[in-house]
Amino acid sequence: MTHELGESGRIGLLVRRAGFAAGPGDAGRYAKLGWEATLQQLLHPETVDDDLDALLARLQGGLLDLQNLEDVQTWWLYRMLHTRRPLQEKLTLFWHGHFAVANYKVNNARMMHQHIELLRANSLGRFDDLLLSVSRDPAMLVWLDGSVNHRNAPNENYGRELLELYTLGIGNYDEDDVLSAARAFTGWNLRNGEFFFDDNNHDAGDKTFLGQTGPFDGGDILRIVASDPSTAHRIAQKLFTFFAYPNPEPEVLAPLVETFSRGHDIRALVEAILRSDAFYSERSQFEHLKSPVEYVVGSVQQLAATIRERDLVAVLRALGQDILNPPNVAGWPGGATWINPSTLLTRFNFAAHLATARGQPGDGAEIKPADLLGTANLSDPSDVVDRVLALASGLELSPESHQALVAYLQSPLNYPPGFTGQPNAQQRQAAADARLRGVILLALASSDYQVG
Amino acid sequence: MAGAAAGLAAACASAEPRRAATSTTSADAPPAPTVSTLATSADAQPAPTAVVAAPASAAQSASAAPPPPANSGKRTLVVIQLSGGNDGLNAVVPYGNGLYYQLRPQIGIPADQVLHLDDQIGLHPNLKSFKTLYDQHQLAVIQGVGYPNASRSHFRSMEIWHTAQPTGVAPAQGWLGAFMSEVYKVGDSPFQCVNFGTSVPQALLTEHAPVAALQDTSAFQFLVDRRLPAMKDPLVKAFGQVTSKPAQKTPALDLVASNWQTTSQSVEVLAKIGDKYQTKAQYPANPFGKTLQQVAQMLASDVGTRVFYVQLGGFDTHANQKPAQATLMTQLADSLAAFQADLEGHGLAEQVLTMSFSEFGRRVKENGSQGTDHGAAGPMFVVGKGVNGGVYGDHPDLNHLDDGDLAFGVDFRSVYATVIEDWLQAPAKDVLGGSFDKLNFLTPA
Numbered sequence: 001m002t003h004e005l006g007e008s009g010r011i012g013l014l015v016r017r018a019g020f021a022a023g024p025g026d027a028g029r030y031a032k033l034g035w036e037a038t039l040q041q042l043l044h045p046e047t048v049d050d051d052l053d054a055l056l057a058r059l060q061g062g063l064l065d066l067q068n069l070e071d072v073q074t075w076w077l078y079r080m081l082h083t084r085r086p087l088q089e090k091l092t093l094f095w096h097g098h099f100a101v102a103n104y105k106v107n108n109a110r111m112m113h114q115h116i117e118l119l120r121a122n123s124l125g126r127f128d129d130l131l132l133s134v135s136r137d138p139a140m141l142v143w144l145d146g147s148v149n150h151r152n153a154p155n156e157n158y159g160r161e162l163l164e165l166y167t168l169g170i171g172n173y174d175e176d177d178v179l180s181a182a183r184a185f186t187g188w189n190l191r192n193g194e195f196f197f198d199d200n201n202h203d204a205g206d207k208t209f210l211g212q213t214g215p216f217d218g219g220d221i222l223r224i225v226a227s228d229p230s231t232a233h234r235i236a237q238k239l240f241t242f243f244a245y246p247n248p249e250p251e252v253l254a255p256l257v258e259t260f261s262r263g264h265d266i267r268a269l270v271e272a273i274l275r276s277d278a279f280y281s282e283r284s285q286f287e288h289l290k291s292p293v294e295y296v297v298g299s300v301q302q303l304a305a306t307i308r309e310r311d312l313v314a315v316l317r318a319l320g321q322d323i324l325n326p327p328n329v330a331g332w333p334g335g336a337t338w339i340n341p342s343t344l345l346t347r348f349n350f351a352a353h354l355a356t357a358r359g360q361p362g363d364g365a366e367i368k369p370a371d372l373l374g375t376a377n378l379s380d381p382s383d384v385v386d387r388v389l390a391l392a393s394g395l396e397l398s399p400e401s402h403q404a405l406v407a408y409l410q411s412p413l414n415y416p417p418g419f420t421g422q423p424n425a426q427q428r429q430a431a432a433d434a435r436l437r438g439v440i441l442l443a444l445a446s447s448d449y450q451v452g
Numbered sequence: 453m454a455g456a457a458a459g460l461a462a463a464c465a466s467a468e469p470r471r472a473a474t475s476t477t478s479a480d481a482p483p484a485p486t487v488s489t490l491a492t493s494a495d496a497q498p499a500p501t502a503v504v505a506a507p508a509s510a511a512q513s514a515s516a517a518p519p520p521p522a523n524s525g526k527r528t529l530v531v532i533q534l535s536g537g538n539d540g541l542n543a544v545v546p547y548g549n550g551l552y553y554q555l556r557p558q559i560g561i562p563a564d565q566v567l568h569l570d571d572q573i574g575l576h577p578n579l580k581s582f583k584t585l586y587d588q589h590q591l592a593v594i595q596g597v598g599y600p601n602a603s604r605s606h607f608r609s610m611e612i613w614h615t616a617q618p619t620g621v622a623p624a625q626g627w628l629g630a631f632m633s634e635v636y637k638v639g640d641s642p643f644q645c646v647n648f649g650t651s652v653p654q655a656l657l658t659e660h661a662p663v664a665a666l667q668d669t670s671a672f673q674f675l676v677d678r679r680l681p682a683m684k685d686p687l688v689k690a691f692g693q694v695t696s697k698p699a700q701k702t703p704a705l706d707l708v709a710s711n712w713q714t715t716s717q718s719v720e721v722l723a724k725i726g727d728k729y730q731t732k733a734q735y736p737a738n739p740f741g742k743t744l745q746q747v748a749q750m751l752a753s754d755v756g757t758r759v760f761y762v763q764l765g766g767f768d769t770h771a772n773q774k775p776a777q778a779t780l781m782t783q784l785a786d787s788l789a790a791f792q793a794d795l796e797g798h799g800l801a802e803q804v805l806t807m808s809f810s811e812f813g814r815r816v817k818e819n820g821s822q823g824t825d826h827g828a829a830g831p832m833f834v835v836g837k838g839v840n841g842g843v844y845g846d847h848p849d850l851n852h853l854d855d856g857d858l859a860f861g862v863d864f865r866s867v868y869a870t871v872i873e874d875w876l877q878a879p880a881k882d883v884l885g886g887s888f889d890k891l892n893f894l895t896p897a
Binding site: 348397404445 | 535536603604605606607608642647649650651652663664665666667672673674675676686687689690691693694695696697698699700702703704705707708709711712714715718719765768770771818819820821823825826855
């Protein structure tokens with residue numbers, strides 16, 4: 001079996017990775033657009049009308065109180081689920097994992113909201129602008145103690161993580177560089193919850209940083225690190241891994257690093273990734289483990305589920321991706337670390353919740369299997385299984401697994417305990433519906449669906 | 453548990469808990485019968501105790517491990533990771549040294565608040581429960597633990613502690629993963645190695661044994677019967693197929709499939725243990741205490757676990773350290789004390805050893821925001837009835853700092869080697885990839 005993707009396979013993969021997933025409606029729209037136009041639309045969100053902001057503005061102050069963290073988390077999940085500019089939202093998630101500011105220390109929902117907005121605004125721009133904005137961002141100034149970085153006794157927290165995690169990577173600087181960076185950022189403080197440069201608290205003396213000496217301030221440090229080759233390498237590698245697969249081959253990485261090095265343009269780098277052969281390769285198809293956000297948001301979209309966005313916050317937490325609360329300064333390590341018995345069990349239970357949601361009291365969600373199946377021939381189990389797999393982003397199972405789903409669909413209909421006699425049409429339909437939902441659950445629980 | 457009981461009696465009979473000699477290196481040589489003949493106490497070594505021994509001696513070291521007693525399979529290690537870099541200098545405070553107060557004018561712990569262990573050092577005031585365990589000879593404080601050329605990066609340093617490999621490219625397998633690989637046999641309990649939390653730490657990574665991960669033992673079940681009534685058997689059958697046999701063979705899909713298997717087995721075992729367990733202690737009402745209670749529950753239910761891994765985070769105290777660390781010290785000590793009491797109540801205290809570590813200690817000199825930046829060596833705590841209570845290793849010398857950091861005196865791999873060989877009774881050399889002098893903080897088996 002070869003896995004060279006055709007046009008529709010390429011669009012499917014592109015939309016899943018550069019976004020979350022396409023619901024039954026969107027999938028048709030992207031198919032009509034074709035791969036090139038879909039890519040252009042994703043890369044240029046400014047060309048796509050999206051009334052999301054207006055809609056969310058109406059919810060704010062009413063259904064959403066952005067002073068409250070869970071409301072900010074809900075607000076962001078709402079955006080991920082309903083945006084028409086999915087790449088922008090996906091990249092915002094990437095940058096959130098990269099800078100990894102967490103509310104458990106910032107302890108200010110308003111600042112966290114502002115932080116995410118800042119990431120989104122800069123998500124496809126110049127890396128230098130993103131870095132500068134983040135360095136002055138109130139949430140970051142609290143997160144890494146910039147707000148208490150004083151001239152007479154520098155606090156190294158921001159300087160160190162800037163070099164180790166945001167730009168150069170470990171091994172590309174020494175302890176003196178950390179101290180120089182910390183000194184350069186002294187005075188980048190907070191006043192009344194906003195960025196404020198405190199001249200009196202700034203160390204204007206000479207510093208030696210990565211071999212250069214001068215009276216550097218924070219801006220100089222950012223300029224130097226943004227242009228360092230190790231930063232280009234690190235960002236290209238991280239972004240490729242996020243979109244495609246871990247440990248890319250050097251020949252895959254090299255052109256991406258070169259693209260980023262020319263002007264530090266994030267959009268250009270993302271475009272190079274999404275156009276690369278490696279992005280559509282077998283490795284990419286079968287070595288990308290879905291993150292919890294990809295799993296949850298993707299499955300809700302694919303099943304066109306109606307669900308309370310708020311309920312998904314706790315699901316993501318149990319899956320190991322508590323948005324706005326990454327585990328530590330390095331963010332989520334991702335990849336293989338998403339998968340363990342605890343998170344798989346949670347994936348199963350979420351899938352069961354979704355697959356069996358009938359919109360009844362206590363369900364908190366609803367899917368309509370009959371609508372989803374559309375033109376499928378309900379009397380042909382194999383056709384039904386194919387249709388469910390198509391919904392689940394064209395999931396490809398082994399012939400044995402496919403057969404197991406068909407066999408499950410052919411197992412006798414079950415009726416509630418104590419039921420005797422002939423079922424009427426309604427009872428038969430309810431039992432058949434339950435079986436259909438079982439197939440959907442099995443598709444979402446399959447090992448194959450966790451990848452891709 | 454005859455051996456351990458005898459060890460305990462011996463520990464209680466000694467007038468003083470074993471103490472590190474602070475001024476001489478030979479006065480406190482270990483008495484003949486302790487541990488293996490090759491075990492060397494940390495205090496008998498002038499400098500870092502870790503040495504990769506010559507092959508001959510290494511082989512001896514491995515074979516010299518005492519034969520496991522009949523019940524050795526039940527000995528369990530609980531590892532507690534203090535994430536973020538615990539400030540060891542304010543946990544084990546050198547209150548007798550004026551330099552400490554000079555370097556920490558704002559965040560130093562006043563001498564009259566320190567829980568004195570001797571006339572030089574003592575515990576953080578919120579480690580009261582630790583002091584009690586210490587007085588009962590159930591706490592070993594190992595001072596100045598670290599490794600050469602300390603990294604001040606959380607991640608690199610954590611990786612080093614997790615893999616026991618301070619140089620070169622870190623191996624994929626963690627040190628506890630390597631231990632599991634040594635002892636795991638197909639068909640063993642899915643709970644041989646249990647992590648609490650949503651992400652499995654590198655220390656546990658292994659290719660040859662399953663790692664269970666739990667958040668809440670009571671909620672570890674497939675929630676589907678209620679919503680798909682009476683569909684159980686056909687569903688379970690199809691589930692087995694779609695989870696175990698993916699269409700492709702890649703490392704990612706293999707990982708998912710093998711973890712599904714552990715998940716199903718775990719659900720099965722936990723369903724059987726039900727509510728056999730009744731707590732015998734009052735745990736503090738915080739997530740860390742609740743997690744330790746679940747560890748006790750699993751121990752009491754005898755699900756065959758050799759290693760538990762639990763984390764307590766929040767130690768990265770760059771600013772306003774005092775209140776933050778104080779809260780964490782209380783959580784750590786009080787939860788562990790409750791855990792010990794619970795084990796005691798279930799007759800399990802002899803077979804469980806708990807060890808804490810952090811990726812690094814913090815800078816000696818406080819910064820300008822009542823906090824401390826990333827540092828190097830720090831203390832480890834080992835708790836249990838198998839512990840030869842006391843203080844091990846010298847307190848790092850404040851007069852001779854290493855680039856502003858405490859110099860280490862005990863290599864962390866010596867602590868690991870001691871635990872692997874003398875507690876878990878596996879060959880440490882195979883697990884750690886080298887031989888390290890052991891310490892004598894455990895009572896002889």
